[in-house]
Amino acid sequence: EDQVTQSPEALRLQEGESSSLNCSYTVSGLRGLFWYRQDPGKGPEFLFTLYSAGEEKEKERLKATLTKKESFLHITAPKPEDSATYLCAEGPHAGNNRKLIWGLGTSLAVNP
Amino acid sequence: DGGITQSPKYLFRKEGQNVTLSCEQNLNHDAMYWYRQDPGQGLRLIYYSQIVNDFQKGDIAEGYSVSREKKESFPLTVTSAQKNPTAFYLCASWKDRAYGYTFGSGTRLTVV
Numbered sequence: 001e002d003q004v005t006q007s008p009e010a011l012r013l014q015e016g017e018s019s020s021l022n023c024s025y026t027v028s029g030l031r032g033l034f035w036y037r038q039d040p041g042k043g044p045e046f047l048f049t050l051y052s053a054g055e056e057k058e059k060e061r062l063k064a065t066l067t068k069k070e071s072f073l074h075i076t077a078p079k080p081e082d083s084a085t086y087l088c089a090e091g092p093h094a095g096n097n098r099k100l101i102w103g104l105g106t107s108l109a110v111n112p
Numbered sequence: 113d114g115g116i117t118q119s120p121k122y123l124f125r126k127e128g129q130n131v132t133l134s135c136e137q138n139l140n141h142d143a144m145y146w147y148r149q150d151p152g153q154g155l156r157l158i159y160y161s162q163i164v165n166d167f168q169k170g171d172i173a174e175g176y177s178v179s180r181e182k183k184e185s186f187p188l189t190v191t192s193a194q195k196n197p198t199a200f201y202l203c204a205s206w207k208d209r210a211y212g213y214t215f216g217s218g219t220r221l222t223v224v
Binding site: 042087 | 155
């Protein structure tokens, strides 16, 4: 069964303390690996899409990387405003429904 | 700016009542989706629509109904047949494979 697993479930960092979030996937042929940010009580916001092993994308303090089995979201020198839940998802899947398989998310808290 | 508007932000329903959640988009996207988000569970697909006047069941469609009479609108009705409707509901549209979904800000439904 296709599955996306994120770790850790929760992460607390001090401002400026760099770290990485993990998203591992077991799918029969990666189509795309998506990263979203979700603030409390809001909908997810798109961050990155990665398609092939070795690919990297950056946006401000965030960098997403992809291997054949997992993706990492590296957060460099985080600030309190980076606090959010980070979701990853894989897809879109067969047919025209463009369904993504979602992980449960990592809740990140950055303390000032 | 284009986007997806969900209303209301908070909704309270008495047991046995049907309620309708609104979703409007001005992105000119063909495909629209309803997801349900519960603590400890990933996003689960309720219904989706690729074009006007056509929609398909997702993974958890029981107790829900939708319509797609206009490209811009995709309302979701939570019927009394849905046994556990308390959740955060997200409407989304699909842009393309590079950007994935655009989400609305969500509606939190509580049964009282």
